[in-house]
Amino acid sequence: MTTCLVVTFVSAFFSYSLFDSQQRDYLEVVDARLLTGVQMVRHLVGADFHDQITNAGSVSPADYRTIVEKYNEIAGNTGFQSLWSYLFLPDGRVVVTTTSHSKNTGKGDHAGFFDSYSDPETIRLAHQSGVPTYASFNNKRGKGRMLLVPFQDKQGRTYVFGASISTDELDRQLKSTGWTVLTLFFFVMSVTAGVALVLGQRFVRPIQRLQDITAFHEQEKTLRLESEKNQTILRNASDGIHILDLNGNLIEASDFFCAMLGYSREEMIGLNVSNWDAHFEDDKLMDLIRQKFENQERSQFETLHRRKDGSILDVEVSAVPMQIDGKPVLFNSSRDITDRKQIQQTLLRSEANFKRAQAVAHIGSWSLDIGSGTLDWSDEVYRIFGIEPGTIITFERFLACLHPDDVNKLLTAWNAALSGGVFDIEHRVLVAGETRWIRERASIDFDADGTPLTGIGTVQDITGTCKLIDALVINQERLSFALKGSNDGLWDWNLESNEVYFSPRWLEMVGYAEGELKQNFETWELLVHPDDKARSLATVADYIEGRIQRYEIEFRLRHKQGHWLDILVKRV
Known part of the structure; x- marks a missing residue:
């Protein structure tokens, strides 16, 4: 009886230990996936995504659809159950943006943007602690594991990026494995206590080694699949993503980044950032990379990239340090802003x-x-x-x-x-x-x-x-006084319009009152003596064309009463 109890206890203890070890190993893999996923989501969506959010109108329908579809794609490719973010507003409201691989914006599905949200304990803990928080959950969607990472926007408001993975299938597999092992050990060791006691060590250890090796291979397979998924996402990203090591050497890049610089993937991998950066000197470039690793925060700056053909393009680079496979790397995304720079230069020139x-x-x-x-x-x-x-x-x-x-x-x-x-x-x-x-x-x-x-x-x-107007008024007044003092008449001929101004004294000299004669050249032609007309016009032409320096001429004008007056004309 005692032997059977010992056998039962040993079998149960061994099965539980194996189940607990496998569960811990799997959760470590899940937690690593969650951390990589959150970092990738924050980088692809943009750390400044929340800066301008104040209400539902802060994001246009087009931007909303783009963000949701990007979340959905990431969730589907990585096997995440959900991806979300929470923005904590000063008035106590929590703005949530959440989605999952099951959302379909083409069918009108929404992602719960700007819905009122009750603050769960886990999210409040991540918000208050300011550090990444892992937690397991069991709700109507099943059992799972989630990670919440808090950040702050430019306004000092806290926002949290999160991701979750369902563990229902894991629990079923682990429970099935545990019961199978327990049944196997109980059956084998119950056949005969003597045989179990004598051969126990020969059976238990090989089985334990077998299970340990199986768990190791399962973990290795999971990590390999996870790495392949992440690599597929990275290489097919629509941004110029490139990952650098501590020395600035390229260890991975998206196809878009390779095409942006005109290289094939084989040519790009292994190049140093100094091979394509055309703005910073090599020493300053390495200092900048070291600073990025030391600061451990997302940063954004502008620089120049040199293509393979030697042409230069303006780029805006977003950089964030992270860990991949336990090694520090710098995750970067380059955006071509050449057009934007040209527009800015045009605006500056215009201004x-x-x-x-x-x-x-x-x-x-x-x-x-x-x-x-x-x-x-x-x-x-x-x-x-x-x-x-x-x-x-x-x-x-x-x-x-x-x-x-x-x-x-x-x-x-x-x-x-x-x-x-x-x-x-x-x-x-x-x-x-x-x-x-x-x-x-x-x-x-x-x-x-x-x-x-x-x-x-x-x-x-x-x-x-x-x-000038004041000076003209003064000069006109002076001229008027001078003309009145000299008893001379004044006329002014506009050669373009053919209009002629005849002063009141001029009209008086030929016997007319103001308003009786038209103020034009035809009036002069009607009054001038026929024998003097040609000679007078010739003198005007000589003066205008510069053949004579002084305009002075005598001719006759007919008085209103019919007699002729001898007139002396000088240019004023």
Whole structure:
């Protein structure tokens, strides 16, 4: 009886030990898969994915579909049950994005984006601890294993990337193995206690070795399949993914990255990053790689890649250090931003040309947030007002720059514009004791209720024009005084339009009042003596073409009363 109990106990203990050892070994493999999966998801989706999320409208339908399909593809290829992320908002809400390989966006399936979510204990633990958290679960979807890894976005908010794998099949296999071993040992050792006691050591150890070898091969097969899956995902990724070792040598790359640089896979593998980076010097490049490994955090930077044919392309590289097969590597993704750089350069040139054009024309531009009173000036407006570019400008600061006598005039015009009127005004500003004249025009935007929202306008420095007008007015007044003093008549002939201005004194000399004669060249032709007309026109032509330096001629004009007047004409 005692022998049977001992046999039963030994059989049960051995079976449990074998079951527990196999379960621990398998969970280690599962945990390694989960960690690799989370790191891959975070890299492919982007560590900055959550930065701009505040509500359901933060992600467009197209971006939403892309993210869901990427999650689904990864989940399906790696055998994950689910992939998800949780964003913890300051107001206590938890925003969840979750999917699985069973989701089908083509059939309208959704991934639970932005659903209200109750915070489970495991997620709260990962959130509060700030470290990766492994946990087993048993719910309506079955039994499984999950990993939660917390990160922080640029706003300091915590978000958690997670992945889960079902372990239902594992439990069934392990339980089947355990019962089989227990039954086998109980049957064999119960045939005869003597035979079991004598031969026990000969049977138990070979069986244990057999089971250990079987478990080892199963683990090896699982790891090999996992490696093949991950390698397939990596090589077929639509990003320029490349993995470097500690020395910057390439150990794996996606087909897309090889094609981006114009190499075959065989040519690429084993190359050093210095063979294709065209921006950093070799020493600085290696220092940068060392920094990436030491910081142990995701980073993003811009550099230049040199293709096999020698051409250069601008790229944006996302790099994250991780462990693969227990070895530290740098997981990178390069994105071709050549087009984006060209657009940026075009915009910079356009902005520079715009600023130069404003400076040449002495015309600046501004925009106003009417609600806050904040003004945004171009550099030329700052120059016109004599204020350092970049200085914060409010509407009150602007009013302080005006000539005191023009403030009320401008406010009246502005208030009229806020009611729908036209804003087009000339006024003065004071700049370091100097008075400048400017012309301002603006357009106001209103909401549906007629409330003014924003304004956009231009500022033109017309100081030079105003000075010229003032000088012309003074000269005209002086000329008028001189003509009145000399009792001479004045006429001005526009050669392009053939219009002629006859002064009141000129009309008086030939006996006409203002309005009786047309102000054109035909009037002169009607009044000039026929014998003097050709000679007078020839003299005008000689002067215009530069053959004579001084225009002075005498001819006869007919008075209104019919007699002829001798006229002396000189150019003023």
